[in-house]
Amino acid sequence: xxxKADVLSGKTVLVTGAAKRLGRAVALAAAENGADVAIxxxxxxxEARLVVGELARRGVEALAVRCDVTDEKSVREMVKExxxxxxxxxxxxxxxxxxxxxxxxxxxxSQWDAIFASNARGPFLVSRExxxxxxxxxxxxxxxxxxxxLRPWASHAHYCSSKAAVHMLTRVMAKALxxxxxxxxxAPGMIDLGDPAATAFMKRMARQTPMRRNxxxxxxAAAVMFFATAPKFITGQVLAVDxxxxx
Ligand SMILES: NC(=O)c1ccc[n+]([C@@H]2O[C@H](COP(=O)([O-])OP(=O)(O)OC[C@H]3O[C@@H](n4cnc5c(N)ncnc54)[C@H](OP(=O)(O)O)[C@@H]3O)[C@@H](O)[C@H]2O)c1
Numbered sequence: 001x002x003x004k005a006d007v008l009s010g011k012t013v014l015v016t017g018a019a020k021r022l023g024r025a026v027a028l029a030a031a032e033n034g035a036d037v038a039i040x041x042x043x044x045x046x047e048a049r050l051v052v053g054e055l056a057r058r059g060v061e062a063l064a065v066r067c068d069v070t071d072e073k074s075v076r077e078m079v080k081e082x083x084x085x086x087x088x089x090x091x092x093x094x095x096x097x098x099x100x101x102x103x104x105x106x107x108x109x110s111q112w113d114a115i116f117a118s119n120a121r122g123p124f125l126v127s128r129e130x131x132x133x134x135x136x137x138x139x140x141x142x143x144x145x146x147x148x149x150l151r152p153w154a155s156h157a158h159y160c161s162s163k164a165a166v167h168m169l170t171r172v173m174a175k176a177l178x179x180x181x182x183x184x185x186x187a188p189g190m191i192d193l194g195d196p197a198a199t200a201f202m203k204r205m206a207r208q209t210p211m212r213r214n215x216x217x218x219x220x221a222a223a224v225m226f227f228a229t230a231p232k233f234i235t236g237q238v239l240a241v242d243x244x245x246x247x
Contacts, residue, residue, distance in 0.1 A: 007229045009034030011137075012061075012086045014079075016069055016126055017096025019044035021193050022144070024051050025217035026093055026224045028058070033225060036061035038082040038089075040096065042068055061086055069096045069122030079129040089133040091228045094123035094143045094166075101155050112158045119162035124169060127183075135180045142227045143170050145187035147242045163187075167238045174236030182235040184227040189242025190214040210244030 013030040017023045018039035027037050028051075037055050041048035041064060048064040055062030063085050067078035083089060097119045102111055123143050134141065148156055149163025170185040177183060190205040192198075192214040206213045223241045227234070240246050 007033050008091075011090035012036045012038065012082070012088055013091040013093065013228065014038045014040075014082050014089050014130065015093040015095055016040045016067065016122070017042070018093075019047035019051055019064070022188070022191065022217050022220050023093075023095040025221040026095060027051060028054060029218075029221035029225050030091070030093075030228065031055045031058040031060045031062070033229070034060065035091070036086050038063045038065060038086055040065050040067040040069070040078055042066065042096070069094075069126055070117040072125055075122075075125045075129050079126070079133070083133050088137050089130050090137045090139045092127060092130045092134060092139070092141045093224055093228075094126055094141065096122055097144060097162075099156075099159055102158065103155055104157050107157055115158040115162050116165070119159070120165040120169065123166055127169075127173060131177065131181070134177075138180050138232075140228060140232075141170075141173060141177075141181060141183040142224050143167075143183070143185040144224075145170065145185040145238055147187055147189040147240055147246050150187055150238070150240060151246050170238060171236045178235060182227075182230075182232045184230075184235060185238045186220060186223045186227065187238050187240045187242070188215060188220050189240065189245040191217065191220060193217060205245070208245065209242070210247065213243060215241060215243060 013035040015027045018027040019041040052062045052064045065078045068074045145166045146163040148160040149167045174183040
């Protein structure tokens with residue numbers, strides 16, 4: 001029986017948009033489980049370097065690569081560099097995304113397209129480019145969905161629709177990429193990442209949540225690690241991690 005710390009040893013995990021927040025927590029959890037970890041960043045170069053340092057201190061190989069997940073060429077080059085430096089890809093976590101609040105009447109085409117480019121096209125492109133490596137390693141994809149892709153939020157038409165697309169992409173890829181690659185999604189609810197501007201909102205949401213609190217980055221990372229290490233017979237699933245808020 002492998003110790004918990006060994007479950008991803010010898011594996012390479014690629015997490016997009018992981019210089020900060022949930023992606024960073026997922027990357028660190030993968031390293032805690034023994035994986036070599038590649039992260040991508042777009043703007044947050046300094047934070048990405050710090051995360052690489054934190055990963056390396058856990059005794060694993062670590063690498064940060066700049067990538068715009070909306071851009072085919074950028075994605076292709078990033079995946080190639082990760083495979084070259086770390087030998088392949090066993091687990092891809094499509095984490096990079098954008099979130100925005102917009103009243104429906106005022107939502108513009110450019111806002112709609114920008115959210116879809118990062119949140120829906122991004123996971124598609126990164127998955128497609130990583131596929132040869134994932135197939136070779138009989139790997140897994142974990143997409144970051146959202147409770148907003150399961151429940152309609154009135155002031156987030158573009159975000160909710162993009163995350164619903166990610167949930168469907170998860171199910172389509174689970175069918176299309178089987179039997180070699182398992183594909184699942186984690187759909188976080190309200191996660192408290194300590195943003196002072198969100199304190200009042202977070203308190204209100206905690207009161208509405210059956211578990212009477214918001215989630216933590218560690219709880220989301222644990223759900224991603226579950227799919228990263230789960231029986232391969234589990235595929236095409238979207239797991240809400242929301243303290244019951246969506247019920
Ligand atoms: N936080 C929550 O409560 C929550 C709730 C539900 C779902 N989720 C989902 O969970 C995931 C992580 O959430 P989060 O709040 O930690 O995310 P976040 O901070 O909003 O975004 C994560 C990273 O995505 C990167 N990114 C954005 N656009 C990109 C692009 N075009 N190309 C490459 N990278 C890009 C950014 O990298 P740079 O900073 O380097 O530019 C950013 O740091 C997301 O998919 C999110 O939708 C989060």
